[in-house]
Amino acid sequence: MEFYPVLLSRIQFGFTISFHIIFPSLTIGLASWLAVVEGLWLKTGNVLYKDIYKLWVKIFAVTFGMGVVSGVVMSYQFGTNWSGFSDKMGNVLGPLLAFEVLTAFFLEASFLGIMIFGWGRVTPRMHFAATLTVAVGTVISAFWILSANSWMQTPAGFEISDLGIFHPLSWLEIIFNPSFPYRLMHMVTAAYLTTAFFVGGVGAWYLLKNQFVQQARITLGMAMLMALFVAPVQIFLGDQHGLNTLEYQPAKIAAIEGLWETEKGAPLILFGWPSEMQEKTKYAITIPKFASLILTHDMNGEVKGLKNWPKDERPPVLIPFWCFRIMVGIGLLMALTGLMALWLYIRGTLFTKKWFQIWCILMAPSGFIAILSGWFVTEVGRQPYIVYGLMKTIEAASPILGQQVFLSLLAFIIVYFFVFGAGIYYIMSLIRKGPASTAGDIYGSKGIKVHPSIIAIEGKSHA
């Protein structure tokens, strides 16, 4: 058996980062949502918000823990498996990652302790500040890591030395490289939507089972507001991101579209089976001239096909082609769900229609699938490059044996499925248990909880 270190390293990186991205996708969204929920609790004094917070902060803690341990693995793999990349790109990308640690990771990790364990140790206001800080931390973290990823897609603001080492010329151009604003907005919005649909699905499940109805109504209602207003925004952002990709990575777009020939008035291929061997997309169902219309906003605009590039500079086609359709399909379903919710709300049946509850439960994992699909599109679509147009993936690899990568990959697969499988199981059992009602708790004038034993003696009136 032949062990190809580069291929195995790619699989390992793809595997570990795919697992990893699931957790931050949820924690970015949950942190912001929890901040809103806790803010509403402090503002209105409605303990239902506190019940919701207390349940979801536990789920947040489990998810965050898994995000941390799978994230530490990522920060070491640049070196273990991609040392060629690290050596050449450290000057440019290193500072972005260092800033992520300094401005985000410490913030999140430190205030997370207060967020989870700090009840009763700090004032409710300070606790709210901790939640808010963690929420801001997750977004700052997304800012830096997406800046680094975007730079690898659309490098800017650098020069290359005789040794092939990249040096910074302009930090603003590096950080705010051409694809960064689009990718950042698209991803953060995706995390928010993913969380909304996950949380909303749980709410719908409680309603279907007629449990925790009051809390579930609030949860589902908030989720549907997101679906109604944010899903259409996401479709717009995605379109803008696609146009940006057309400008800087036209080969990726050609793969997404399954277009082989460069033509004016290119058709939109809805579905089909791209074949790299035959250099065409088989069984294609097309809408004439539509690809040109979407991409160039002109019926007869020219769109480059894959044959425009030599074979060794083309990305694989099948994965970007299909994952793109999955992502877009889910995006459209999310927007549709928002409209359905609006229609039901107007008729006064949003929280009672069983079919809609079942629909929302089915949609609960949709965001995760869309995010993974989107990343598959963008990461596979930039191959064969690790830094677009400048460094091929094969040039980035470490001088290590295929056998050891094979073994580490095997270990990661076994451990991740087991450990994170257990984590998902525990999240599910937390959901099954549902929010414990804190409605019986008594709060003093400053929102500080009075110990039950005191109430037992003193009576509620004193509190």
Add this chain to the structure above:
Amino acid sequence: MLDFSELLNLPLLWGGIIATAIFLYVLLDGFDLGVGILFPFAPTEDCRHKMMNSVAPFWDGNETWLVLGGGGLFASFPLAYAILFPAFYIPLILMLLGLVFRGVAFEFRFKSTGAMHKFWGYSFHFGSLSAAFFQGVILGSFVQGVKVSGRVFAGSSFDWVTPFSFMSGIAVIFGYALLGATWTILKTEGHTQAWARQVAFYVLLYVGLFMGLVSLWVPFLNETIFDRWFSMPNIIYLSPVPLLTAFGFIGLYMSLVKQREAAPFFFSIFLFSLGFLGLVISLWPWVVPYSVTFREAAADPRSLSLMLIGVVIFLPFVLGYTAYCYYVFRGKSSEEHFYE
């Protein structure tokens, strides 16, 4: 573009920053890994519960220093990062997997019952144990040196398997166990504290043995290290290091005898500081022993300058709110009901 290379010795500053980050990691994650190492030996379930609660709010922040150490090395000495990480591929992956098992155990253990509850307890223990061991192995093989040709690692997959590296793996386990035991003395009371004090006595003995062994072994690994410590006049200038170490051992022993609560933990930190200082003195100026110096591996001065601004602005905040978190969760862990 920003460039302070005319004003400041950036490679030296950054060497100091990275060394400090790694040292803080060793101290901070050291005590919570140590708690994990001692975990199954605690006399009762209640003790274990209190031990785990005593580190639950902190482990996450502590581990972030590991990310700063790794990420910071990538950013400030990319060449060293690119050579060292492939060299330590296997022990690094095993360390990371250990950290996975240990990190998730905090949340999982309290959410499970019966056999799985037990399993995550062992996951916490063996995860901590293997993370500590492989950190020691990496340290040991780092001290022994790494084969380099040009800008890449030129050794083989198992260069790290040596008697010295395994010895330092075990030494680090005992070192962390000492930090863990003295932390437990600080954060618990009653029979948990009494047990931890007992453990600290035993562990201190082994730490002494291993520190002695490492101190004798390292100078014979490399001639320059030998000369650095034993040539005139260095032997006089450097003599405070072993003397202070001896003082640290006596101080720690006495504080255990006198049943002090906080002093043993700070004496352990003192001992770790001296051990770390000894390593820095031995390995100076290598960032990849014995082929690449920190000056050769340093990143572009423009990168180092930008990050220096980041460190100057943000690190005081980080230290400030880290201290605040330790302040919020001060006192004994028996008062906590974190996981119920």
